[in-house]
Amino acid sequence: MKLELPDLAAMERLGARIAAALRPGDVVALSGTLGTGKTTLARAIIAALGHRGEVPSPTFTIVETYDPPALRLPLVHADFYRLKHPAEAEEIGLDDYRSGAVLLAEWPEMAGGFADEPGCLSIILETAETGRIAIVELGADWLGRLG
Numbered sequence: 445m446k447l448e449l450p451d452l453a454a455m456e457r458l459g460a461r462i463a464a465a466l467r468p469g470d471v472v473a474l475s476g477t478l479g480t481g482k483t484t485l486a487r488a489i490i491a492a493l494g495h496r497g498e499v500p501s502p503t504f505t506i507v508e509t510y511d512p513p514a515l516r517l518p519l520v521h522a523d524f525y526r527l528k529h530p531a532e533a534e535e536i537g538l539d540d541y542r543s544g545a546v547l548l549a550e551w552p553e554m555a556g557g558f559a560d561e562p563g564c565l566s567i568i569l570e571t572a573e574t575g576r577i578a579i580v581e582l583g584a585d586w587l588g589r590l591g
């Protein structure tokens with residue numbers, strides 16, 4: 445599925461659509477080169493789940509967590525860009541962070557990738573003439589869920 449995202453409002457709408465469909469255990473894998481809008485879409489999802497205020501980029505912390513009641517469900521926002529090896533994801537305790545939560549993963553390939561999980565929604569962002577394009581691939585658990 446290919447989506448056109450001409451502006452920030454389109455990112456907000458896609459974020460809201462994803463947020464409404466999320467279930468614990470899901471992964472939203474946000475791929476794309478530098479500056480393609482991964483954090484922008486993650487912020488839109490987190491805001492649509494109920495968060496108010498800043499959403500710091502996890503560039504340096506690697507992981508930022510969000511919990512109910514501020515959000516509809518627990519969420520981990522991760523940026524794996526700085527991992528030196530995929531095994532580091534395990535070392536920082538990713539499995540524990542993910543337990544019962546949604547994972548929003550920027551640079552998922554640096555953590556070994558999540559596309560083999562049925563709950564993985566893969567989004568590849570690319571720059572376009574106007575704004576961005578998203579290539580969306582649904583894991584088996586996502587079929588029929590995005591509306």
Ligand SMILES: Nc1ncnc2c1ncn2[C@@H]1O[C@H](COP(=O)(O)OP(=O)(O)OP(=O)(O)O)[C@@H](O)[C@H]1O
Pocket residue numbers: 449450451452454455476477478479480481482483484485550574575576
């Ligand atoms: N659909 C869009 N149309 C136009 N500009 C956009 C769109 N989405 C995001 N941007 C802009 O692109 C810039 C980079 O966005 P963002 O920081 O989210 O990228 P990123 O993929 O997280 O980058 P990095 O790899 O450095 O973490 C921001 O200035 C943002 O406002």
Ligand SMILES: [Mg+2]
Pocket residue numbers: 482483484501523550
């Ligand atoms: Mg980013």
